[in-house]
Amino acid sequence: MPSKLPPTLCSTIIRRLYASKVASQPTPKASSTSTSTSTSTSTSNLEIATKQQLYMLDAHSPGSVFFLPYGTRIFNKLVKFMKLQQDKQNFTEVITPLMYKKDLWETSGHWENYKEDMFKVESNDVSKLGEDEQNTVYGLKPMNCPGHCLVFDRFTRSHNELPLRLSDWSSLHRNEASGALTGLTRVRRFHQDDGHIFCTAQQVKEEMTKCLKLIRLVYSAFGFDKYKWLLSTRPNHFIGEKKEWDQAESELASALNESVGEGKWEINEGDGAFYGPKIDVKLTDNFGKEHQVATIQLDFQLPQRFKLEYQSDTGSLETPIMIHRAIFGSVERFLAMLIDHYNGKWPFWLSPRQAVIIPVNSSHNEHAEKVKEILSNSAADDEYENLNKFTDYKFFVDIDSRTETVGFRTKDAISKGYNFIILVGEKEIKNGNLAIRSRENRKIENLTTEEVLEKFKSLEDTYK
Ligand SMILES: [Zn+2]
Numbered sequence: 001m002p003s004k005l006p007p008t009l010c011s012t013i014i015r016r017l018y019a020s021k022v023a024s025q026p027t028p029k030a031s032s033t034s035t036s037t038s039t040s041t042s043t044s045n046l047e048i049a050t051k052q053q054l055y056m057l058d059a060h061s062p063g064s065v066f067f068l069p070y071g072t073r074i075f076n077k078l079v080k081f082m083k084l085q086q087d088k089q090n091f092t093e094v095i096t097p098l099m100y101k102k103d104l105w106e107t108s109g110h111w112e113n114y115k116e117d118m119f120k121v122e123s124n125d126v127s128k129l130g131e132d133e134q135n136t137v138y139g140l141k142p143m144n145c146p147g148h149c150l151v152f153d154r155f156t157r158s159h160n161e162l163p164l165r166l167s168d169w170s171s172l173h174r175n176e177a178s179g180a181l182t183g184l185t186r187v188r189r190f191h192q193d194d195g196h197i198f199c200t201a202q203q204v205k206e207e208m209t210k211c212l213k214l215i216r217l218v219y220s221a222f223g224f225d226k227y228k229w230l231l232s233t234r235p236n237h238f239i240g241e242k243k244e245w246d247q248a249e250s251e252l253a254s255a256l257n258e259s260v261g262e263g264k265w266e267i268n269e270g271d272g273a274f275y276g277p278k279i280d281v282k283l284t285d286n287f288g289k290e291h292q293v294a295t296i297q298l299d300f301q302l303p304q305r306f307k308l309e310y311q312s313d314t315g316s317l318e319t320p321i322m323i324h325r326a327i328f329g330s331v332e333r334f335l336a337m338l339i340d341h342y343n344g345k346w347p348f349w350l351s352p353r354q355a356v357i358i359p360v361n362s363s364h365n366e367h368a369e370k371v372k373e374i375l376s377n378s379a380a381d382d383e384y385e386n387l388n389k390f391t392d393y394k395f396f397v398d399i400d401s402r403t404e405t406v407g408f409r410t411k412d413a414i415s416k417g418y419n420f421i422i423l424v425g426e427k428e429i430k431n432g433n434l435a436i437r438s439r440e441n442r443k444i445e446n447l448t449t450e451e452v453l454e455k456f457k458s459l460e461d462t463y464k
Contacts (some may be wrong), residue, residue, distance in 0.1 A: 026053075045183060045336055048344035052352070052417060055184065063181040064079030064330055073352035073396060078331055079169060081463075082193045083177055085218060085327075089210055091167040091393075096147035098136040098171060103462075107305055108146040109239050110139070113274045117174050118142050140173040143297075145324055146197045149306040152320070157310035161197035162320060163207055170194070184336035191331045197323040198308070202300065204321055208279075210256035211296045211325050213282055218327050221463045222338065226284040227293075229256060232272045239275055240301040241347035246300040249277045275301040276324075283337065289335045297324040319443035345439070346390075348419045348459040354396045355436075355456075356418045358409045368399050368424045371434060374449050375456065395456050414439055422452070 028050075032083070055073030057064075067075050099121050104110040110118065121138040123129055141147065147357055148166050157164070172457045175188050180186050197207050219227065231252055234245045254263045256279060267281075272278055278297035282290045299322040309317045328334040338350075348354060355375065359368040373376070377394040398418075406423065413421050423435040423444075433446040447455065458464075 008110050018163050019209075043342070045339050048339050049183075052344060053350075054339070057183075061135065061189075062178055062452055063176055063186070065184060065187060065189070070319055070352040071335075074335060074346070074350060075331060077350050078328065078335065079191075079193075081221070082218070082328060083167075085214060086167050086195065087167075087191070089165065089214060091165040093167045093169070094148070094151055096144060096151070096168055096170060097141070098173075099140050100146065101133070101136050101138055103136070104146050104150075105139045108149070108302060109275060109305060110142070110146070113237055113239070114142065116175075119173050119175055141170070142172055142174045143324075144170055144172070144192075144194045145196060145302055145322070147308070149302055149308060149322075152198050152308050153306055153351075157198075157308075157320075159200060159310055159312050162310060163197050163203050165195060165197045165322075167193070167195040179296065182185070184332040184339075187332055190333070190439040192326045193328045193331065193425075196326050197325065198303070198310075198320040199323065200312075200318070201321060204251055204253055204323070205258075207323055208252065208296065208298075209259050211323070211327075212255065212259040212279075215294045215327055217222045220281065222341065223368045224283050224285075228282040228284075228290070230268040230271075230280045230282065231256060231265060232268040232278045233270060234277060235270050235272050235274060237274055238272070240304075243273075245277065248300060250275055252279055252296075252298055255279075264294050273299075273324075275299050278324075283437070285337055285341045286343070287340060289340065293329045293334060293337070294327050295325065295329060298322075299324060306379045344417060346417065347417070347464055348456070349463050351417070352396060353398070353416060353418045354424055355398075355420040356416075357397060357399045357422045357424060358406055359399070359401050360404075360406060360423065362401065364426070365399070367429050368401065370416075371424065371449050372397050372399055373424065375453060393453075393457050393460065395460075420452075 020151060049071070052207055053068045054074065055068055056066045058066060059323075086093075102111060105115075105118070119140040121140055126134060145462065151166060152164065169191055171189055171191060172194075172418065176186055176188050181188070192277075199207055215444055219225075230461065231249070233249055234242075253381050276297050276299035278295050280292060281294035282292065284290055303319050305321050308320055310320055312318045345353065357368045357371055359365050375395050376393050376397045377389065404412075410421050417439070419439050421437050421439075423437075427436075428446075431446070433448060434452055435444050436447055436452055437444045
């Protein structure tokens with residue numbers, strides 16, 4: 001759509017597009033494979049993603065995923081889900097820059113240890129740069145940690161503020177080799193449910209335990225019960241003192257013993273990050289395939305490198321300890337795993353296509369529109385005189401009013417993955433009911449619109 005259209009005209013066109021009477025999706029051009037161009041991915045994952053139009057890749061930006069509307073719905077739900085869980089653990093969200101001058105990466109140690117995995121950014125017109133920028137290059141961030149150190153360092157910190165838990169959903173870029181790029185799993189741009197906890201030595205164990213608890217809680221919501229806990233130890237290239245590493249490794253081991261149990265975790269020799277040891281979680285999906293997901297890293301180095309300080313209860317200045325943690329890990333990779341795990345059959349709460357309304361014939365279309373308005377909590381067609389509510393239940397409901405038979409449209413809805421199919425005909429309108437069936441079960445229930453709404457709310461509230 002041309003960007004020069006006035007906003008009102010854009011709105012009208014968008015509204016017309018979405019008011020289309022057919023619950024269909026655009027057909028990809030024959031010349032394009034909508035999901036993959038220069039890259040490859042597993043067949044079933046690719047088939048599902050293509051059929052459901054979740055994402056695409058394009059040679060103009062290898063390794064960076066374009067989330068299509070249906071994929072964006074799932075992505076946003078994952079983010080919303082995790083933000084809610086993080087709120088409960090008192091994380092506070094920040095939004096930080098994507099590119100930083102090289103000297104920040106020198107301070108953090110990335111320029112020395114991680115440079116090959118980073119993208120460099122340079123200006124095409126140096127005359128626009130300030131004097132202090134003339135001879136510098138910028139690095140596109142592969143991690144949020146150094147930025148969060150700057151946030152910590154900006155204020156005088158007291159022990160009363162610790163633990164300080166920062167979360168960030170920024171895009172991250174890493175320079176993966178082009179031959180290694182694969183679908184959603186090996187990418188150059190990705191997002192993490194990234195969080196950094198700045199705490200005292202006494203707080204480490206409790207924070208680690210909370211992280212381990214959150215991992216279990218989150219994975220149970222997705223029905224994952226098979227996973228492996230790994231303690232990744234000091235790699236060949238590392239920063240800091242060996243004795244600090246030993247201390248950090250023993251802290252992690254003790255948290256694992258307490259939360260997971262002795263003998264129920266494994267050592268992954270030499271696979272720690274260059275700044276600290278870590279606990280990694282590997283999930284096994286329904287097909288027995290292992291995926292690296294959560295990571296918790298204990299770091300004594302970065303706070304020292306950034307000279308971070310807080311005032312202790314005795315008034316002395318101390319260096320905080322930093323915990324890096326992500327529960328999904330990369331949202332892109334987690335989504336790839338979920339596609340396999342659910343085999344494309346999304347649970348209602350996560351589904352990008354929650355229900356479709358099928359009016360038996362065109363005389364029932366108006367009623368179908370009213371039902372949709374209630375279930376999707378969409379504003380009535382009032383030419384935008386009212387705002388949509390800021391917070392409320394809002395379900396993804398389409399209408400399929402094509403002239404095909406009800407049987408054909410039902411079959412089509414099931415193949416597209418709608419969780420519920422709602423029939424509206426003469427009988428339903430007369431009785432004030434909707435005939436609703438699920439994707440899996442042919443049994444039809446007769447419920448009022450309010451009862452359907454309650455059913456949907458209850459499914460969403462319980463992550464079903
Ligand atoms: Zn980090």
